[in-house]
Amino acid sequence: MKIEREVVGTPAGIPFDAASLRLDFPILRERVNGKPLVYLDNGATTQKPEAVIEALADYYRHDNANVHRGVHALSQRATDRYEAARGAVQRFLNAESSREIVFVRGTTEAINLVAQSFARPRLGPDDDIVISAMEHHSNIVPWQLVCAATGASLRVVPVDDAGEFSFEAFEKLVGPRTRLVAVTHVSNAIGTVLPLQRIVALARERKVPVLVDGAQAVSHLPVDVRALDCDFYAFSGHKVFGPTGIGALYAKARHLEAMPPWQGGGDMIRTVTFGKTDFADIPARFEAGTPNIAGAIGLAAALDYVERAGRPAIAAWEHELLAYATERLAAIPGLRIYGTAREKAAILSFTLDGMHPHDVGTILDAGGIAIRAGHHCAMPLMQRYGIPGTARASFALYNTREDVDALAAGIDEARRLFA
C-alpha cells in the first residue's frame, strides 16, 4: 500500500501578511470591554471579510429573485450566481463536476443527509459504521440515529494521550460488515489532523466508503477530494469566512445518482402528478425548497478570498502561529495542553490547574480576548481525557503573534486572580 503524507506546510518563503489581511475584516476593529478584540474562537465560527459582506448586500441590492424558475431577468441572474457559487465550491474542493456539490445548511445537515439517504438503506442489524473518538457530536449523533433505526452498531477508533488517531485499532475495526467510515479531517477540540490518505486507502482496499467531516479543515488546509479519493466531504461556510446557514456536501456522482431524495418539495422534481413524481437530476434532487441563495453567493466570495490569500500560505502561517502559541503557553506553570499530535491545525486546547475553563474564558473576555470554554461538542473526547472541558484558542489567517501575546498575558492575569 502506498502511503502518502498529507501536505500541511508549504515551501518556505511564501509571503503572507496577516496584519494587512486583518484590515479586510471590519469586525476585527471592534473593541470589547474597552479592549481591542482578540478573536481566537475561529473553531466556533470565523469572521467575515468585507468581500463577503459586500457580496451578500450586492446580491440583495441588485439580483434578488428565486432561482431555477422565473423567466425574468432577475431570476436568471440569481440562478446564474447561485450556480456559479456551486462551481466555486467544486473548484475549491477540486471535485470533478459541480453535479457533485449539494448545497446544505452546514456540515451537520450534510452528514444527516448522507446518514439518512446513503447509509440508512444500506444498513442491517449486523452492520456497523466506524467513526473516531475525536468526532464532533454532529459526526456521532446522525450515525446513532440510523443505528437505532436499523439495528446497526457504531464502532469507535480510540485516540491516544497525545491525541493521535490509532491507525492500528482502525485496521482492526474495519470489518466485513463495515458499511461506512465517517471521520473528521481535523479535530475541532484538540486540532489533530487525521491521516486521511491512509484511512481512505485502507477503506478502499476493503471497499468501504468514507465520509470526511471537513468543518475544521477547510479554513486551514488545502483540500482535494479527488487526490483524497473520499466518497463524501462535508463543510460549513461560516467556518471558512462565509455566512452561516450555508454549507456543502461533496459526494461522488455515482453515490448521489443512487441515493433517494432526503427531503421532498419544490426544486427537486421534474414532474409531479398525484400518482407519481419524477425527481430532478443530481444535485437538485437533494435541494428541496428555495435554497439559501445569498448564502451560496456569500460562500463563493469567501472561498475566492481564501484562494487569493492562498491555502498553502495560510497553512504555513498558521503552523508558525501554532508553534509560537504552543511555546508561549507551554511555558506557563500549571497549564496543560490537550492535543499534541504530530500533525495539527491551529487549535490549542488547554486547562489551568485549579481553574475551570469557564472562569478562564470569563477573565480573558474581560480583556477583549474571545476563546471557547467547554466541551466543544465533543463530550466523548473530554470523557476520554477525564475532564469536563478545556479552554480552546483557535486561530485563523488574520491572527497574529500579538494575538498570542495577548492570550498569554490574559492567562497570566487569570492565574494572578486565582492565586
Add this chain to the structure above:
Amino acid sequence: MSDLRDLYQEVIFDHYKRPRNRHALEHASHEAEGHNPLCGDNVKVYLEVEDGVIRDVGFEGGGCAIATASASLMTEALKGRRVDEVEHLFDGFHDMVTGHATPADGELGKLEVLGGVREFPARVKCATLAWHTLRAALDQRHGRVSTE
C-alpha cells in the same frame, strides 16, 4: 463591563477553594441532580428535611468557581430554614443574579457576594445551577434538571 473583582470576590474564592458541606447525606429525605449542558458541569444536592425544616444539606460536584461557590454558599444559607421560605429565597437570588431586582438590605445575607454575576450574563447559569437543583429536590422531581 465591571471589574473582574466584582465577580470574583474573596468570599467566592474562599468557597471555591474550600467548599462547605461538600458531601452526600446518608439520610437524605430529598435529593436531585443538576446538569449544565453548556459546560458539562454536574451538581447533586442532598437535603434532610424534618417537620418542614431543612436540618442538613450537602452537595457533590460543582464546576467553575461561580458554580461551586454558589452551591457552597447555598448550603450555608439553607441550614435551619423552613422549606416554605425556600421559594422566596430562590426568587430573591434569581432576581439578583439576573439583574431583575436588587435584594432588600440584608435579605440575602452572604449570598449577596454573588451579585456581581448580573454583569456577566453568560455566567448566570453557573450561579443558579445548584439553586435549580435544590428546587428539583424539594419538588421530588426525578431525573436530572438542566439549565438549558
